[in-house]
Amino acid sequence: MIHAQVTDRDAAAARSPIEVAMYLRSRGWVTRERDAVCVQWTKDVDGEEYEVVQPIDSGLRDYSPRILDVLRTLGIVEQRSQLDVLRDISHVSMDIHSIRAFPADSPPGMIGLDDGVQAFESLRNVIVAAACSVSASQPQAVQPARKPAEVLRFLRDVRIGPSAEGSFIVTAHTLIPPRLSSDGGALEPSEPFERRVSLRVYDAVRAAYNAANEALDSVDGLDAFTTSVRRGVSANLCEALVGLGGEAGHPFELELSLAASRPLLQRKIAPVRFRHDHLPVLQAAAQELRERVAEEGVVVTGSVVRLHREGSGSGEISIAGTVDGDDRLRRVWMNLSADYYLQATRAHEQMVNVSVRGDLVRRGTRIFLRNPAGFRIVPDGDGD
Template sequence: MRDRTTTGALWFKVVDGEEFEALQPLESGLRDYGSRVLDVLRVLAVAEERSELDVLQDISNVSMDVHSVRTFPADSAPGLIGLDDGVQAFESLRSLIVAAAYSVSAEQPRAVQPARKPAEVLRFLREVRIGPSTEGSFILSAHTPIPPRLTSGQQPLFDAEAAGILEPTEPFERRVSLRIYDAVLAANSAAKDALVSPNGLDSFTDSVRLGVSANLCEALVGLGGESGHPFDLSLSVAPARPLAHRALPPIRFRRDHIPVLAAAAQELRERIAEEGVLVVGNVVRLHRESTGSGEISIAGTIEGEDRLRRIWMNLVEVDYEKAMRAHQEMRSVSVRGDLVRRGTRLYMRNPSAFQVNQDSEED
């Protein structure tokens, strides 16, 4: 029930037999606008038995899906983390979001995702924001703007239930949010299975269809830092676009889950090749017995990455001859193929389109 004027709306709500009322200002130009908003926060905090700061954060995030990662670094006071672990945590949170966004964007789920990401994923990343820290252990959060669900009426101030009819499909942003949660939940379940099941890491390959990938597992390992500390991940959906009948409890990773995730990422990369990768670099090693095909290694970069890698491959005779010439003339080469990891080495299967680049004289 409410009364409304041109400058304010009076809301009433009965909670456990006690009636609460709040006067919501509708014009930000009112002289006492700030005081009236503060009064509303106080009423809501008492009615919901929460802090005013928590209520304010919910209001600020009304159109945001919020993923929070709570880490528990050893030997650190609440709210603190080692510099290296902190930097790694933020980078890993980004990698986690990228892995989920790619799995939503791709036509088929892939156990090993390509370094080069579609434009849709890159556009989405530009919309995601890092949120402020909160009380407790070291907490980082990612805030994703979510388009509101259009309804025929205004959501009541105190009402926690969604109004209107749920749309049959969710927007890309919400699908990424749910993919993050579901894929992390699947990886968590697979890690638990791997600790007790004789099938080892098969649960991870079975969960690729849910968004689990080597990239996602590596991101989760990074959230644990160098020391592999425990952490949990939670999702708070935007109130402007609520989910019906879906519980989203926090997902907790123990310290013993971290090495399992690392082993799963390596296993996936060794079992499944990353297809159609472009490598550009310099030939640093050549080897063949006499004539015909031979093995080379290239020190270069993979398309979509800046890090220098060393990649090994076998070339047919005509391409091996090109590699020899490039090595003698100190020219760079490019080649496309499928990357797979064997131990600590990267190998390219099915190399094709091998060519010597026409480097400029300045290079």
């Protein structure tokens, strides 16, 4: 079998000495000698010893030819393409989440524009759901619209990776701090937040997959989703998974590749593949969770678009606006006391925005705000 070779010196020079060293160590190479400019690594394969000389200063004039030599030897030892080896060196410090979609009526590697945009947004939402689950002090079936600062900081460091061959594939890359001790790769309380999020993504997606299978086989199958909340399953996660299926609900597969710089030797991570018939179950589960569990303490801001009451007491209104932390325009219904209802009437007549805090729940196709409090007219220029 002929494997592709790397001849691009710029591509080789872009790999740092640290990346190369971490890759070699993760593949079982051991250091024999070290001097001021290079490290000699060796590895025994079926009784035959192989050797590579890794430069430790990327400023050397012959740095890229030396890296190309390392790639040639690794390609021989691993019996695979140098391009694949180079890619894995580039990703040695990254956990990679890959979504492989299988849209019908699309050439390999392609997808409809709308479904493609939705795939990227849904992958982000899957990661956000997992990060919120890790950050929360207790499991949440419905996550708050306003995300914790820790989650927002984490998201700024997640990167979208290049597409790959095959069906349509999107990837998200998370930089993981290397493991400096040789402790066998067991998960510890000291595992960094980034790694805990990666594992929560996988565990929550696997739990949602198992719950969907149970729901297809059982009359009370949706209960499997509520019992899986402790594993990171939430309405938000289920909705994000549905989004990955696109408008037509095509099958898709999620795969996790852990950074070689921080291995977990005790984990088996097989791809999770969702079928078309899983997606309606996930959608129903998301709606069920939102109807059972209120999203507490949210602020709705927008304009009063409907007023209704009988007599002079309390009444029902609806607001077209946004929920804090979410820019989507939504219509929210609520029952207000007499005093609040009068304020809402004035706001409607004056065509000014209002703000109100409460607990958000879904009932069928409508969104309701329970326990409304702090109803007020928002002055011009006040976005709070």
